[in-house]
Amino acid sequence: MQAVSRIRPARRDTRRRIRQRRAAAFASVTVLTLAVSTSAGTGHLRADPTTAAGSTAPGHPTPLAPCMISGPSDVQMTEGIPTPPGYSRSTGTVRALNLMIDFSDAPGEGTALDRLAEFAPQTRQWFATSSYGRLDYRPEAPIDHWLRMPKPFSAYGMERGAPFEPGYRELVEDLVARADPKVDFRAYDLVNVLVTPNAGPSALDTVLSVTFAGNREAPVADGVPVANASFVYSRQDDGSGAYGETGYRVLPHENGHAFGLPDLYTHEGGGAVGHWDIMSEDWGADNDLLGWHKWKLGWLDETQVSCAAAAGTGEYTLTPLPRPGGAKLVVVPLDSRTAYAVELRTQGGNDVAVCRPGVLVYKVDATVDTGGGPVRVYDSRRDSGGCVRSPNVHAELSDAAFVPGETFKDPRAGIVITVAGTDPAGNHRVRVTRR
8 A cells, every 4th residue: 555645736726625525415414214134143134223333332331321422313423422323333344335336328437346356355455453353344246247237327417425315315216126136135234336437427527336324215135224325426436547546435435324334524624633543534645543432333342442531630552553452542521522642653554644643632522413523623732734745635634643851721711631661662651630
């Protein structure tokens, strides 16, 4: 994986406009939940709205309870913990049904299995690395050829990636009708629809890729709603020649929605989180998820998360997020809806573009909808211009991490977070003081 990739300068503003349009679309979509859940380990869909994805509420008293913030029930894809029910499981064996489709006015480009190879096994490895082996993601393609839709692509009238567009409903209904005789939908946790890249505009012009996450209104196949389905169009090819290494990353981003994660980019693009989470920026150099998301998805144990809820001063040791095992996250709750999160980011694992390793401090707000900025990273070096020179990485936040001797302060809340030092293993000591 290249640490840096490039796009032609003329396309940089185009990508910014794409992000703004995509963010606006998601910000206006009502994401419905309580539709369908899966059984970890079996990978079978079932109409059971009581099972939550990822991290679940503990059945016993826990010191982490004050840090398990939650949002109102009408928040679209809340950052609250636990994740509301209705999304796909994000631990254990997760079987992903891949259907490659084409149209009479856009016949399949290459073979269907070639299209699948653009995303698997890379996506499987990405999830295995990010989850420390807790997500066994299995992409399967029981239909190994292009599945021709009954209408031309143009007849569906899709102009942007938004689930409320009528054309998407028609396409899913047609897809189910064509695939159902050959596929048992009950055997899968989520669905990936990999559209032939010559259907619709280039991803550099507009973004049609979209995920139906926990959609109660989804068409039914084999008695279960096709409620967690990701559609991928075109190719996120920036012309740098790195598509073979980077192009797959749109799929783990879209599947992140199926697991209940919101978009972290906003109308301004990646200015809230930058390249610190694939739910913010999924173009270019590889990147991981925030520690908060790893906890939310059930990839961190209770022993790996500390809750700094009491007044006074506490010191915590953080191990690098890419490294399996060890303490990963310190949460500093502000109230029942918001909290600061603190983690140690270094180059390794899925993080290849970390140019200033250190302690990342960010605020999580469970009351903010997807695409509205539910997470905000604090920049330790504001207006520095950053330390990465890739047009696919939000440069200003690339050096946001705090290093030993530096301090984050929130005077109003009476919170001070100081990076106190490191040890020979590269772990960092963090001191949290709250009045």
